[in-house]
Structure formats: C-alpha cells, structure tokens
Amino acid sequence: MKKIVIIGGGAAGMFAAITAAEKGNEVHLYEKNEKLGKKIYITGKGRCNLTNACDMEKLMDSVCTNRKFLYSAFYGYTNQDVIDFFEKHGMKTKTERGDRVFPLSDKSADVIDTLRNAMKKAGVKVHLNTEVDTILLTGEEDKKATGIRLKDGTEVNADSILVATGGFSYKSTGSTGDGYRFAEEAGHKVTELSPSLVPFNTREEYGKRMQGLSLKNVTLSVYDGKKCLYEDFGEMMFTHFGITGPLVLTASTAVLKKLRQKELQIRIDLKPALSEEQLDVRLLREFENGHNKQFKNVIGVLYPTKMTPVMIELSGISPDKKVNEITKAERERLIQLTKHFPLTATGLRDYNEAIITRGGVSVKEINPSTMESKLVTGLYFAGEVLDLDAVTGGFNLQIAWSTGYAAGCAMAEA
Template identity: 50%
Template sequence: MEEKIAVIGGGPSGMVAAGFASSRHKNVKLFEKNNKLGKKLFITGKGRCNITNNTDIENFLDNVTTNKDFLYSALYSFTNTDILSLLSNYNLKTKVERGGRVFPVSNKSSDVIKAFEKFLTEKDVNIILNKEVNKIIYKNGFFVLEFKDGSNESFDKIIIATGGKSYPVTGSTGDGYRFARYLGHSIIDLKPALVPCEVQENWVKDIQGLTLKNISISAFIDNKKVYENFGEMLFTHFGITGPIVLTMSNIINKYIEQKRKINFFIDLKPALSLEKLDNRILRDFEKYNNKQVKNGLKDLLPQNLIPIVLKLSGIAEEKSINQITKEERNRLTKTIKNIELNFLKFRPLDEAIVTSGGVSTLEIDPSTMESKLIPGLFFAGEVIDVEALTGGYNLQIAYSTGYLAGINC
C-alpha cells in the first residue's frame, strides 16, 4: 500500500519537500493554512525574491551563522545550482546581482512561486489550501493531524516545514515549534535575527526615511570590534535598518542575553582618509566662503543630515564658514568618519526576516532531516535552529533541507 505523506507548510522548504517526496511515487498532501502558497516568499527581496546566492558552497557555509556543520550534507546534496536548474526547468529565468544575489529576470517573486507551483503540479502533489493544522498526535506508528476545522487525517510520515515566527502576517506564527515540542523535541530559545536595531539617540527621528549608500558601519561589544561592513542603511523613527544593519544584527544577537555594551560607528565617507576628507571640506569651504557652515556642506552630505553632523561636532549651524577654526574643522572631519550610535534593543521578532532558534539540531539527523526521536517525523527550513546572513542564504537552506526531507521520507 502506498505511503501517505503530509507536508505542513507551503513555503520554500515545504514546496521543495513535497515535490521531491511525491517524485518517489508517494501519496503526498501539502497543507497550507493561507489561501495561496509561498506567501512569505512573495515578500522576500523587497518583492523581487532573492532566490539564492551563486557563491561556491564552501563560501556559502561561511555565511551560515548558526549550526553550520549540521547543514553540510543538505547544502552539498542540493546546491544553489540545483535549485536554479529546477526553477529553470519551469521557465524561470534568473540573473545575478551584487554580492552573488540571484533574482528572477522579471524582478517578480510571483514568477518564482509560479515555477514552484508548476513543479508541484507535475509531481502530482495534492495541494490543500486554507487548511490549518491544530495538533499532531503520534500513535501506533502513525501521525494523526487534527485540523482547526475539526477534521483529522492519518499519515505514515510527516514533514514539518512551517517556517519560523517572524512576519506572522504571512502565516509564520510558530506552529511548528508547538508541534515539535508536543512530540517531544527541544526548542532552542527564539530570538529575532536579521532585524532592525533600536538606538538610544533621539536625533534619528529627525532623519527617519534617510537612506545612506556607500557608507560603512562597525559594531563594538565592550569596545571590541566584532563587525564591519560597507553598503546601504536606512534611518527610521526608532533607529537603523537596511542590508548591512540586518547582517550586523545577526552577528550581535549572540551577545544580547549577556547585557554587554553594544555600540555602532558610522563612517559617512569610508573611501576618504581623514586627511583627504579634510582637504575636501577645505575646498568646499573655499567655494562657499561667505556662507553659513550649514550651507557649505551641501555638496558633501545629505541636506537633512547636516544639522545633526554639525551638532555632534559642536559647531553652530549659522556660523560663517570664514570663522570656522582648524580645531572645529578637525572635529567635523572626525564626526563624519565616526558617528556613534548606542544600541538599545532589537525590534520585535515579528519584524525580523529570520527567526533565530528553533528545533534543536542535536535531535535531527543531518543527512536525512528525520527526527532522532520519532521515526517518520521530518523537519525542513526555518523551523530548525539554523540561520545565515542576508543574500539568499536562508532561502537556500530552506530548499536544501526540504530536499533532504523529501527524498528520505
């Protein structure tokens, strides 16, 4: 008699798992509580879907920040090349952008989801939408799924691919952790990863919405540098976000529970040394010699950032450029190269891109994604305690773990 497999969750890991499980002539049902598949996938990459990263797997693993060793088998078994080949089979064309990030040529995440849907259709996966699992009971070697609508169904094996607890509006409400805990698994404490940071400085509210490009930011834990990166960031009413800030949050979240001093330093002109920046400021001051200093920096800095930089430098905005002393200019130069922000806290978990924590990897076979506690129980994707930096790495982890679960269930 043909085995019945249930896959819970229609995100990237669940779709890959269901497709490959069904390709082994299994009777596979994919349960998704939303009214469509890939709801969280739809919003990734600002709606463009950063499918994966085209770096080699060895470098890929260097971007995994939690339980890297656990993922060796998964990432080498189903690589970034494999997922792009699979999607290409269903007419998705892709392109590579900065940092090896891979996107659909159309810049539409919906096209990625359509390719996955074609894959599932071809593999005869029974997709059941608007069906929410409430409870999983393991009894006499079978799994009974109890649904919110009061119905239930029995399966030989199940794959939990419910995602994390970030972006709950997409359906990622932490159901998988509840299921796993009820079935006897340990859950590593959940924390936000790849999340905006709140800071103590109130002046950030004055420039909320300002995006800075080609700047660098450093993070210090108890005055020791733990991170530095170059790229783009954004000021908000509560602090900072943007690509390099999200990556930074993944690094510093390991220190949060220790209540250590965390502060950031922004270099607005990383391409210029202090000496070269001073020369640049001198040229601008000569150009605007008879104007107020706030008008003499408009070629160098964003307009709404100028008052803040001057205040941090201890220079009055209305002061005439021809009255600026060398000492004041030195303070200005150092401020531009070293704006300090003091970390307050992360934004809530439901604003994080990825959930840190999850089902303990010690209780999952890394070569199959099967539970070491209950035969026939598999896990895939973000529900597992694994995470990586931004750039398509977390989605690839979802595909790779989903693949292993699918071919081994």
C-alpha cells in the first residue's frame, strides 16, 4: 500500500483522492480551508455547471490553452464518465442549453457532498484547516518528492504528492497561488498568470444606467479597429462597472492580451434575427400602428424597459417627436444603433471576479498521461494550477476531473 498526499480539496484534488484510494492506497488530503470545495460551491451561481455533454471534438475545441496536452486525459476520463460517476453515486444530473450539465437539484452543495461521501467510502483521510508549507525533496540531479512540511512544522512522508491547489481566481476561496510557489521551488517554470473568464470594465456612463439588465439572444462582437477579435451569440448583462455574463466571460479569453495593451470596441447586435432591411420594415410597422404617438411612447415595444431611455438618447431623436415625422435618416440611425450598440472595453476585472486563472505550471514539464513532473519523481500536478484553461460551459471543471483522475491512477500504480 502506497502513501499518497494530496494538497488541495477542490475538484481535481478530491477526484484524485477518490481514484487513488479506491485502488487500495492510503490517501491523505490536506485543505487549508475549514471545508472542502469552496470554489465548487460558488460556481455556476451556486448551481455548479459540472461538465458539458458535448461530443469529444467540441470538448477539445473548447480548450483555450495547451489543447493537445489534454488529449490523453480527456479520452482517459471523458465527460460522460463524469456524468456516470455522479449518477452512480446517487446524484441525479440534468443537461441544459449549450449541453451544460448541472445537478438535478440545482445545488452545488450536492456535488461537494457526493465527492465527500465518495472519499469517506474509499477511506481518504481529510485534514481540514491544515496548510502545507513546503514539499520535501531529495537529490540534486535526480530529484524526488518524499513528503511535505506543514505550517506548524510537522513533516509527513509520502510515496507520491499531488499539487491541486487551484490558481489565483476567487481568492476568497483560498486560491492564493501556493501551488505556483511549490512548483517553482521544485524547479518548474510557471507561465505568465492573468485573470480569465472575467467581466469587462466599460467606459460609457449609459452602460452603468442599465445595471442589472440581462440581454438574451444577442450577438456580441469585440473589435480592435476594423479587426474582429471575437463574435458570438448568447447572453450578457450590464453591471455597475461594465458587462458580464457567458458571452462576455468567453470573450475575455479571446481578447485578454490585446485588452492589456489598449481599449477595444464592443458592438452588440440587439436584434440578430433581423437584417437591417427587416428591422426597417418592423420599425415602419410600429410607427404606422402608433402614427400619432410620440417616439418615446412607441419605442418601448422594441427594447427592454431599462434600455429604452438609452436608445432614445443615443438615437438623437427627440422623445416627444411624433413618429410620423421621423425622417428616413433618423430611422437609419436607430437601425444602426440597434444592430451595432456601442461600448468601449477599458480593461478586465481582477482575480477576485475571475472564474479561472490563465497560465500556470508549464505543461512542457508534465507528463500528459500521468500528470507527473518530468523534473521531480513522485510529484504530480492537476487542475487549475496547470497552464490549462477553457471557455465557460463546464469545460474547466472537466479539466479538473480528467487531470485529477489521471494523476490519481498514476499515483496509485506508480
């Protein structure tokens, strides 16, 4: 029986612990927080989008960084395997729009409870409120991980050690970058780190006036001058600082580097199902139906209540003007505004609001089949601490499950 130490009680750490323990090993999991899975608890607005039920091609395509590295892990433990695991352990799941998989209960706590119960059944020894200070290494040329030292000075020997400490995102959950320090102290390279899947700051005052307004079925485009850097269809929301929501978070992965250097232009198509010609016909019909009414009393049928005053203001059309007096040029301005609603992205929010961290332990120094370090025997890495990230939709948790499973198997069989 091998003694395995896992640092971090998040998705990757718990899954690795279950996998290794079920194969008959003594597994100790160390978590510095007072409870397990603090980040899982808040994901998906407390519902936990635990994976995505798409085909494997889309699963691979949804990875933004180091896609090829994940080929072995994803095929070794697929999204269907994840769904089967939770169902087998008594947690029913459901699949929603975009193939996003959630607990049937809509409670992320059920995901954590399922993992906790599976660990207990497998015999994993969980140490809460216990912070790891150092990974103990031997050898200069041929390094080997032999154990850990806790903050209180206690040393714990181990045959294998897994670092699954997460990144910097959502620091309130304890993600303080410990894993990056462990990696660097062991001789690993950590790539440039930045917040990802993160909301945008925008400049316009009228955006703040629409705080709390959600837009569904819109197309969001991000431009650098005339070059389109990102475009997709879906949902977004206005906030007191700018914009957020699935469309915006995914856009952040595509424009992150460019937005560090300069401001970018955002355009929202509020009526993507209509061409400009069709929208003009619709406007004319609404104007005809209320031909003696004022513009402000007709326009509300086309836009959400919070957005109507902004559209009136930006259109340049007097709110008191009778609609039968609106010129073709004014109508054209309103059409352009509807199809290309303008915002200016001035930057991204910080790690406290980022779902994940972009960057991490260089995967060039990690075995993609086992998650073991190529530099230090017996040292493994899994989950967000690695230089791996994906778009929203359950894909980042799938990275955690798959890499955690690969590491758990490899440590058990090493």
